[in-house]
Amino acid sequence: MNNNIYDILKERGFIAQVSDEDALRRMLGGNPITFYVGFDSTATSLHAGSLVPIMVMKHLQQAGHRPIAIVGGGTTMVGDPSGKTEMRKMLSEEAIRKNGQTIQAQLDRYLHFDGKKSLALDNADWLLPLNYVEFLREIGRHFSVNRMLAAEAYKMRLEKGLSFIEFNYQLLQSYDYLTLFQKYGCSLQMGGDDQWGNILAGTDLIRRVEGAKVEAMTFPLLTTASGAKMGKTAYGTIWLDSGLLKPYDFYQYWVNCDDLDVGRFLKLYTFLELAEIKELQALKGSDIRKAKQALAYEATSITHGEKAAKEAQASASTAFGTGEGKPGRDLEAMPATTISRERLTGGINPAELFTEVGLSSSRGEAKRLIKQGGLYVNDKQIRSLNQQLNEADLTPNGILLRAGKKKYHRIIVDL
RNA sequence: GGGCAGGUACCAAAGUGGACAAAUGGGGCGGGCUGUAAACCCGCAGCGGUAACGCUUCGGAGGUUCGAAUCCUUCCCUGCCCA
Numbered sequence: 001m002n003n004n005i006y007d008i009l010k011e012r013g014f015i016a017q018v019s020d021e022d023a024l025r026r027m028l029g030g031n032p033i034t035f036y037v038g039f040d041s042t043a044t045s046l047h048a049g050s051l052v053p054i055m056v057m058k059h060l061q062q063a064g065h066r067p068i069a070i071v072g073g074g075t076t077m078v079g080d081p082s083g084k085t086e087m088r089k090m091l092s093e094e095a096i097r098k099n100g101q102t103i104q105a106q107l108d109r110y111l112h113f114d115g116k117k118s119l120a121l122d123n124a125d126w127l128l129p130l131n132y133v134e135f136l137r138e139i140g141r142h143f144s145v146n147r148m149l150a151a152e153a154y155k156m157r158l159e160k161g162l163s164f165i166e167f168n169y170q171l172l173q174s175y176d177y178l179t180l181f182q183k184y185g186c187s188l189q190m191g192g193d194d195q196w197g198n199i200l201a202g203t204d205l206i207r208r209v210e211g212a213k214v215e216a217m218t219f220p221l222l223t224t225a226s227g228a229k230m231g232k233t234a235y236g237t238i239w240l241d242s243g244l245l246k247p248y249d250f251y252q253y254w255v256n257c258d259d260l261d262v263g264r265f266l267k268l269y270t271f272l273e274l275a276e277i278k279e280l281q282a283l284k285g286s287d288i289r290k291a292k293q294a295l296a297y298e299a300t301s302i303t304h305g306e307k308a309a310k311e312a313q314a315s316a317s318t319a320f321g322t323g324e325g326k327p328g329r330d331l332e333a334m335p336a337t338t339i340s341r342e343r344l345t346g347g348i349n350p351a352e353l354f355t356e357v358g359l360s361s362s363r364g365e366a367k368r369l370i371k372q373g374g375l376y377v378n379d380k381q382i383r384s385l386n387q388q389l390n391e392a393d394l395t396p397n398g399i400l401l402r403a404g405k406k407k408y409h410r411i412i413v414d415l
Numbered sequence: 416g417g418g419c420a421g422g423u424a425c426c427a428a429a430g431u432g433g434a435c436a437a438a439u440g441g442g443g444c445g446g447g448c449u450g451u452a453a454a455c456c457c458g459c460a461g462c463g464g465u466a467a468c469g470c471u472u473c474g475g476a477g478g479u480u481c482g483a484a485u486c487c488u489u490c491c492c493u494g495c496c497c498a
Contacts, residue, residue, distance in 0.1 A: 286450040320451050374445040
């Protein structure tokens with residue numbers, strides 16, 4: 001009974017709300033359908049938070065359905081107020097366009113757009129040319145302000161203030177769905193659970209305008225067991241772009257996840273069979289690491305490819321493996337800075353150097369870290385504030401700086 | 416357009432002439448413990464300085480004062496109520 005992709009998604013924890021469960025299951029179990037997910041163009045790159053929609057899209061694609069990924073070149077111009085406490089900063093048209101292009105390129109790695117069986121579109125294409133009055137007459141009249149105001153998503157904003165531009169977001173997103181329905185026969189829209197209202201508004205609009213019934217589905221908004229948003233950590237955002245975040249660090253993100261999250265994450269972020277996941281989940285105590293490594297490997301492989309995943313795994317096991325001591329972390333993956341030999345000969349204040357390479361944000365902070373024993377040179381703790389770095393600290397690999405337990409930077413000395 | 420209440424650090428929120436580089440909570444960071452986890456314990460907290468101390472911060476710009484986050488003027492922004 002579990003051949004239906006809908007059941008699989010459900011079992012893996014991808015589904016928060018659906019418009020009509022039976023209808024959707026029937027649809028997904030039948031002939032190929034076209035579905036879509038919208039991505040905002042607010043950031044320069046996608047991050048781990050977008051992985052859930054991506055995974056769902058891949059699942060459905062593998063089941064034979066046709067994905068459309070919409071980049072929100074038009075909607076981002078307006079800004080979605082749903083669930084937000086404040087109005088978003090206005091981005092320039094130029095920035096939005098660029099973000100959109102990058103994001104499409106990133107999505108392509110997962111979905112392989114070919115313009116036929118898999119589409120990437122930008123809603124700027126149909127949203128920007130709209131004529132205001134015409135739009136109001138044809139689309140606006142279908143929306144009830146009363147109903148919109150009553151929506152949970154706007155509640156917060158009704159207390160803090162909601163500008164008219166944002167209030168229109170829902171109309172635009174609904175219009176997207178309508179357009180895709182008309183042009184591509186798209187009959188399912190998905191998105192984060194905060195999008196529920198917007199998505200339903202779209203299905204309503206299609207019913208009113210076209211008299212057709214289409215479906216809606218949302219994903220749960222995930223947080224880690226400790227309550228943090230997916231994809232944000234102390235070390236920064238977990239970008240999906242290897243230029244912004246090394247595959248090694250991406251791998252580390254998953255290995256470092258909370259014990260309580262492993263099972264859930266395996267189901268969401270890997271394609272491993274549920275049976276296999278069950279086994280991994282059964283691990284206890286420090287064996288849980290194995291489950292985390294499997295998670296990290298699979299997730300990295302999906303995003304950065306098998307080769308990168310293997311490399312990351314290898315580096316990680318050298319760095320943290322069973323062996324004692326501190327052999328080579330991945331020197332290649334480590335950020336590095338080159339300094340001149342003369343400078344080193346003259347002696348360098350460590351606080352200065354750590355700050356310069358970004359391991360601390362100011363000299364004051366660096367000094368504080370030294371006092372607390374949090375800075376290391378070649379894995380030896382810096383003990384005193386007046387300790388200087390010089391040629392004696394130079395190793396064949398340069399000089400290895402470390403702040404805290406996991407943040408490294410390598411200094412290469414120019415000859 | 417009118418009335419009222421506000422704008423303080425990453426967020427929330429105290430402070431209403433000197434003891435304020437600014438309470439508290441969350442978050443963050445370092446150390447310890449550990450399994451590259453969680454929980455827990457200890458510590459840190461603008462920038463420069465080993466320190467004494469100096470410099471720059473409380474929406475913006477001016478002003479009063481020996482002294483302003485705190486008082487005055489003005490501008491900008493936000494919320495609530497009325498139109």
